[in-house]
Every structure is written in C-alpha cells, then in structure tokens.
Amino acid sequence: MVQYSQSHFDTSFAALSDATRRGVLEQLGRADASITDLASQFHMTLTGMKKHVGILEQIGLVTTEKIGRVRTCKLGQRRLEEEAAWIENYRKIWAARFDALDLIVDELKYTEKLNEPKK
Amino acid sequence: MVQYSQSHFDTSFAALSDATRRGVLEQLGRADASITDLASQFHMTLTGMKKHVGILEQIGLVTTEKIGRVRTCKLGQRRLEEEAAWIENYRKIWAARFDALDLIVDELKYTEKLNEPKK
DNA sequence: TAAATACTGCACCAAATGGTTCAGTATTCT
DNA sequence: AGAATACTGAACCATTTGGTGCAGTATTTA
Incomplete structure (x- = not known):
C-alpha cells in the first residue's frame, strides 16, 4: 500500500x-x-x-x-526508476478512470437512445 | 534543443x-x-x-x-506524459553514459593486459 | 426561519529555497 | 615564492511554500 x-x-x-x-x-x-x-x-x-x-x-x-x-x-547511481514507476502507475490509474468514464458516456448514449422520442 | x-x-x-x-x-x-x-x-x-x-x-x-x-x-486532463518522457529520456542518457563507461573499463582491462608484466 | 454544513478569501507565520557576497584554504602555474 | 585558480563555508537576503485561524458567504437541513 x-x-x-x-x-x-x-x-x-x-x-x-x-x-x-x-x-x-x-x-x-x-x-x-x-x-x-x-x-x-x-x-x-x-x-x-x-x-x-x-x-x-x-x-x-x-x-x-x-x-x-x-x-x-x-x-550517479540513481536512475529515477521508482519515479518513472510512480508516474507510470499514475498514468494507468488515470487511464482506468477515464475508461470508466467512457463506459458511463456510452451507457448514457445507449439510455438516451432507448428514451429517444419517436420522430 | x-x-x-x-x-x-x-x-x-x-x-x-x-x-x-x-x-x-x-x-x-x-x-x-x-x-x-x-x-x-x-x-x-x-x-x-x-x-x-x-x-x-x-x-x-x-x-x-x-x-x-x-x-x-x-x-484532470493532464496525464504527465511529458514528465514521463523527460524521465525516460534521462534514463536513456544515463544508460548510454554508463555503457560508455563499461566500454572504457573494458578498454582499460585490455590495456592492462597488454601492459601486464611478465610473470 | 434558524442552525449546520461547505467552502472561500485574507492575513499571518515558520521554515525551506535559491540565490548572493565575502573571507577563507588548498592547489597549481610562472 | 608569489599569483592565479578552484573550491568551500558562513552569513545573509528575498521569495516561496505549506500550513494555520478567523470571518464571511452560500446552501442545505430541521
């Protein structure tokens, strides 16, 4: 953790x-x-x-x-490995978060379609 | 640059x-x-x-x-892409630098061998 | 309507930061 | 030896940082 x-x-x-x-x-x-x-x-x-x-x-x-x-x-010896790893991990979290958002957006679009008034 | x-x-x-x-x-x-x-x-x-x-x-x-x-x-929207890129680039430079050092060390070993006093 | 909640802006504070100058010491060049 | 070079340490300074408390506003709840 x-x-x-x-x-x-x-x-x-x-x-x-x-x-x-x-x-x-x-x-x-x-x-x-x-x-x-x-x-x-x-x-x-x-x-x-x-x-x-x-x-x-x-x-x-x-x-x-x-x-x-x-x-x-x-x-020197330090290669910023852990710093790179922190940022990479953040980027993964970020992507997951926005993928989730995309899902929600998709879902909304779908729901809208269902609720679409007949022309 | x-x-x-x-x-x-x-x-x-x-x-x-x-x-x-x-x-x-x-x-x-x-x-x-x-x-x-x-x-x-x-x-x-x-x-x-x-x-x-x-x-x-x-x-x-x-x-x-x-x-x-x-x-x-x-x-937010920022994904720390450039920061990740900076660190990655640094890591490459670092690696190149230490590879060069390895070469020099190898060369030194070789030179030493040449200059080695006869037993 | 009154009380509680959630934030906001301002003023304040101590410590850290990023720089300086100045007065050394140690080393190298002539 | 004397002058120049390269660094070092101490003291100082202005600004930024990371926090606080307090007084206010806006919103929600009872």
Missing part, C-alpha cells in the same frame, strides 16, 4: 523541479564537468552551483570526486 | 514533490472527492487542502466543479 510518510519521492521530485538541476543532469549526460564549468554554463556563482550539485549528490543522482583543486561531477 | 527558461516541468515536478498532493492524486484515482473529504483524509484544514487542490488544478492534474455548497474534485 501507499505510504504518506515522507518518502524519497519528496526529495527527488523536488530536485527535478528546478530547471538548473535538470540542466545539470542533462549536461552530465553529455560529459562530466567541474563546478566551475557548470557554474559558468548556468550563469551562476560557484557557491550557488555547489549547492545544486550538493542536492543532486545527496539523492544519488550525481557523484563527485575532488582531484587537486577540481571537483569533477558525474551522473 | 533543451530550453532552460522556466518550463512547466518546474511546476509539475514541484506539484509531485509534495506527499499530500501525490496522495490526493491517488485518492482521486480511486474516487472523486470533495474538499472536506480530502481535508479529513489528509488531516488538514479545509483552507490547507483547498490550496493543494488549487495547485493541482492550475496545472491540469485535477478539475473541480462546485455544485451547491460542495466542490467535487476529479482527475
């Missing part, structure tokens, strides 16, 4: 709700990057970008490694 | 980042409900629940209709 206690969905969907962070994920899909790279690409201070990377790192979407003065960021 | 201007992903992922709102969507998948129903189910004031429903309504995940004193909430 579904739990309403705070789940990791809270944090992962929140992470995805920021355009900069989605952009960082897309960028890291193309190539690894340093904090400086990302900061300049997204027109932001190092400190600001560090926070975004920190958030993505905390939930496993990004991993980083500091070598010398440079911290290199890569995609 | 990908735009970093504020997209509707911002609002829809933000909407999904709240457990109460995800719960409301799941509930409405089972049956339509009034604000009062939802408020009591999620242990919240009417005013609080009204806000959540308002957010879901604004982005099309829920529609409502007030008949008499009761406002009934149902699932």
Whole structure:
C-alpha cells in the first residue's frame, strides 16, 4: 500500500523541479564537468552551483570526486526508476478512470437512445 | 534543443514533490472527492487542502466543479506524459553514459593486459 | 426561519529555497 | 615564492511554500 510518510519521492521530485538541476543532469549526460564549468554554463556563482550539485549528490543522482583543486561531477547511481514507476502507475490509474468514464458516456448514449422520442 | 527558461516541468515536478498532493492524486484515482473529504483524509484544514487542490488544478492534474455548497474534485486532463518522457529520456542518457563507461573499463582491462608484466 | 454544513478569501507565520557576497584554504602555474 | 585558480563555508537576503485561524458567504437541513 501507499505510504504518506515522507518518502524519497519528496526529495527527488523536488530536485527535478528546478530547471538548473535538470540542466545539470542533462549536461552530465553529455560529459562530466567541474563546478566551475557548470557554474559558468548556468550563469551562476560557484557557491550557488555547489549547492545544486550538493542536492543532486545527496539523492544519488550525481557523484563527485575532488582531484587537486577540481571537483569533477558525474551522473550517479540513481536512475529515477521508482519515479518513472510512480508516474507510470499514475498514468494507468488515470487511464482506468477515464475508461470508466467512457463506459458511463456510452451507457448514457445507449439510455438516451432507448428514451429517444419517436420522430 | 533543451530550453532552460522556466518550463512547466518546474511546476509539475514541484506539484509531485509534495506527499499530500501525490496522495490526493491517488485518492482521486480511486474516487472523486470533495474538499472536506480530502481535508479529513489528509488531516488538514479545509483552507490547507483547498490550496493543494488549487495547485493541482492550475496545472491540469485535477478539475473541480462546485455544485451547491460542495466542490467535487476529479482527475484532470493532464496525464504527465511529458514528465514521463523527460524521465525516460534521462534514463536513456544515463544508460548510454554508463555503457560508455563499461566500454572504457573494458578498454582499460585490455590495456592492462597488454601492459601486464611478465610473470 | 434558524442552525449546520461547505467552502472561500485574507492575513499571518515558520521554515525551506535559491540565490548572493565575502573571507577563507588548498592547489597549481610562472 | 608569489599569483592565479578552484573550491568551500558562513552569513545573509528575498521569495516561496505549506500550513494555520478567523470571518464571511452560500446552501442545505430541521
């Protein structure tokens, strides 16, 4: 059954709700990057970008490694599988709900036909 | 190409980042409900629940209709298709990235083999 | 008609968010 | 060694978020 206690969905969907962070994920899909790279690409201070990377790192979407003065960021282990599954499940529920509605509409049409006044 | 201007992903992922709102969507998948129903189910004031429903309504995940004193909430037209697509695309990028990594690892193994000191 | 119900709008609040600047530290280049 | 680079942490700030209470309106019930 579904739990309403705070789940990791809270944090992962929140992470995805920021355009900069989605952009960082897309960028890291193309190539690894340093904090400086990302900061300049997204027109932001190092400190600001560090926070975004920190958030993505905390939930496993990004991993980083500091070598010398440079911290290199890569995609992490998290693949958003459960998030994809949640949405897919929602889409199924949604479809079932609207299929049911279609049935009702069909039924109404049928009933109307029965009740149709003779021309 | 990908735009970093504020997209509707911002609002829809933000909407999904709240457990109460995800719960409301799941509930409405089972049956339509009034604000009062939802408020009591999620242990919240009417005013609080009204806000959540308002957010879901604004982005099309829920529609409502007030008949008499009761406002009934149902699932709306939005099916989270683009959100599902974004995640799927991310998953592909992720897979490609890690496949590439595997290639590199393979290559390293091969190189190591070549450079292996004679026993 | 009076009371109960269901919502609505407004004002308020504390905490979280997304950004900044500034003052460091550590590392690398000349 | 000295200068430049890359990051880091702390403090700060405005706005948003997720909730509340209260006072009101509209509708239904007794």
